[in-house]
Amino acid sequence: MAAIIGVGGIFAALFTAALSGLFAEELRAWIPRMIESTIRHAVDQLRAGQRERYAEEWRSHINQMPGQIGKFAVAVGFLLAARRMASIGKLALASESTTSKQVPGPPVAFTVSVTLGRLKVHGEGHVSEGHSQG
């Protein structure tokens, strides 16, 4: 009985080892794709003007990290970074819009003709910076 259990145990151990080896190999093959898709997802959360820069910068950061698990952990961090950076972008835009000056548009020429009974009033002028001159 003990011998049967022993042999069964050896087979179970060999089976587990083979399975975990397969699992590790599978994971090694998938992790680079998972990293790439995580970076793409993170970059998509950024403002349009930032995307190209950070896509390259973050791929370079991943490239400098040792080990697949470490690379994946950094890539997951980019998701959090992107969400924070998007909100920083909104804050900066809001601050710019409140501090920016209103740019006056080009002056617009106008002609007005008003007929009051027999009296005809004719005026010409131009509008600029919110007030008119006639």
Place this chain on the structure above:
Amino acid sequence: MGIEPRITAPTLKVLRAFMTRPDDGLSGADIGRQTKLGSGTLYPILLRLEQAGWLDSHWEDETPQVLERPRRRFYRLTGLGAKKAKSAFLEVTGIGELAWQRS
């Protein structure tokens, strides 16, 4: 010039990394290694400091085709950043000048 960055402990760690190597450009990965900050914390800080004009950044010179890898982006402390970092350390620790000189 953007919004003045908040001086938090992670921000000080980032500034400290630049103080130890003031003349070198540091990539995000270099700064991460030195400060032990995660990427989720590090890049928002770098963005805030850059928007405030404390840091500037540039790509490494070679193209990705020549390098056969993505280009690194190097960050450097600006004159304004150096001044602000000194005063931030002085305010927080009272040893701003000392910390700067030792690096």
